[in-house]
Amino acid sequence: EIVMTQSPATLSVSPGQRATLSCRASRSISSNLAWYQQKPGQAPRLLIYAASSRATGIPARFSGSGSGTDFNLTISSLQSDDLAVYYCQHYHNWPPFTFGPGTNVDIK
Amino acid sequence: EVQLVESGGGLVQPGGSLRLSCAVYGFTFRTYWMSWVRQAPGKGLEWVANIKADGTEEYYVDSVKGRFTVSRDNAKNSLYLQMNSLRAEDTAVYYCARDVLVGFWSGYSDTWGQGTLVTVSS
16 A cells, blocks of 8 residues: 655645645655645545646646655645645555645645 | 535444435536545545446445445436445545546546535444
C-alpha cells in the first residue's frame, strides 16, 4: 500500500499571501496525484489532477507541481474563501487509493 | 447538471446491515467507474470501494472486504453499497463519487455527492 503524508498539518496564512502545501508518497507514483479541497460541512471538490492540471472551474491561483514522490499545492494569493482542509490522493497501482491526512488552511 | 445524491444512511446497531444508494443525474452513468469514499467524524478521507463502468469488476479497502458489496444498476442510473456486519469504526459520512478514467483504469474522482451519515452504535 502506498502511504501518503502531508505537511504541515495546519497552515495559517494572511489574505493575499502565498500558501504552499506539501504531499509525499511512500514510493513513486509518477504524476498520478490529485488534490481536493474540503470546506467545512461540504463534500470534497477536485482541484488538481495529474499533479499539475487544474480541474474545470478552479481559479488560476491554485497550482500543483511535482512528480515521483514529492508534490506541492500552491495558492498564490490566499483568499478568505480558501479556508478549508486540502487532501492529496494517489491513483497509482491501486487498490487501495489512499489519501493524505490533510492540511488545514486557516486565515490569519 | 451533473449531480450525485446519496441516501440510505442512519443509525444501526453493531452487527447490523444497511444499504446505501447513490442516484446520479446529468451524465452517462454506464460509462464511468464509480467509488464510495467515507469520512469518520472529524477525520480524513478513506476510499472504500469502486466498481467498473459495466459492473464486472469491483475493488475494496481491506477493512471492508467480505462485509461490504458495491453494485450498480446502469438502467436505473444508481450505485449501491451493501454494508453487513457493521462495526462502530464504520461510522462515517459516506460519499459516492464519479471516477475519471486514467488509461484503462479508474483514476481520480471529479464529482462527489453530498454524503450520507452512517452511525453504528448500540
